[in-house]
């Protein structure tokens with residue numbers, strides 16, 4: 101098994117394949133601020149003990165806010181390009197549920213390039229709860245999948261997850277900083293082998309490996 105990243109320059113520009121691309125730097129700060137505020141809203145709604153009158157007033161305010169911004173929408177497959185990543189490896193889906201910068205359902209997580217692969221820090225609120233006080237196992241798998249897929253993409257080999265294997269080693273707590281790391285460990289034809297971990301206080305709480313398969317791009 102060898103690591104042979106395909107030259108990044110050989111990847112097509114997604115615009116030439118018909119994708120809408122938004123530069124991350126062009127997203128209005130009012131939008132990213134709104135995303136943050138809606139995250140707070142979701143967490144607050146999930147845990148509130150407010151009385152009926154306040155809840156009804158809040159519902160009406162939210163309905164009013166929806167009316168105010170409902171109109172033209174970006175297409176479902178729109179991509180975002182990060183300026184801190186060189187060229188084609190900087191693309192991701194704008195509303196990706198784990199890391200999409202305009203998706204308030206995604207936690208405030210951002211994978212950064214490191215010497216060995218990718219790394220992110222994230223703190224998950226009670227919105228991501230499974231067992232009491234702990235992160236939902238499905239969400240742990242989702243974060244690992246994102247880190248694994250992004251590590252492959254960042255190495256110039258974007259693909260789809262064919263196989264994902266997760267081991268839950270220790271409970272993953274809510275409301276504390278978690279560290280996520282991922283890297284490519286090998287390639288074989290179109291297959292890219294990747295591994296990733298989630299840590300709390302330096303201790304591994306979950307680890308995953310995946311086989312990403314590079315798909316033939318049209319055109």
Ligand SMILES: CCCCCCCC/C=C\CCCCCCCC(=O)SCCNC(=O)CCNC(=O)[C@H](O)C(C)(C)COP(=O)(O)OP(=O)(O)OC[C@H]1O[C@@H](n2cnc3c(N)ncnc32)[C@H](O)[C@@H]1OP(=O)(O)O
Pocket residue numbers: 111112113114179188191192193245246247248249250253258259260261262263288289290291311313315317
């Ligand atoms: C620059 C251009 C623009 C790009 C834009 C980039 C934007 C994004 C960038 C970056 C962010 C990334 C972040 C994302 C993270 C999240 C990822 C996900 O959630 S992905 C969604 C869930 N996964 C699916 O929906 C796949 C569904 N499955 C399939 O579509 C097919 O099964 C597919 C493509 C995986 C393989 O199908 P086949 O027909 O193309 O290929 P076959 O011949 O079956 O397999 C190829 C090789 O893979 C192995 N393989 C296939 N399935 C396997 C499996 N389950 N386990 C192990 N190996 C498997 C086979 O044995 C074969 O290996 P041998 O070369 O012969 O040795």
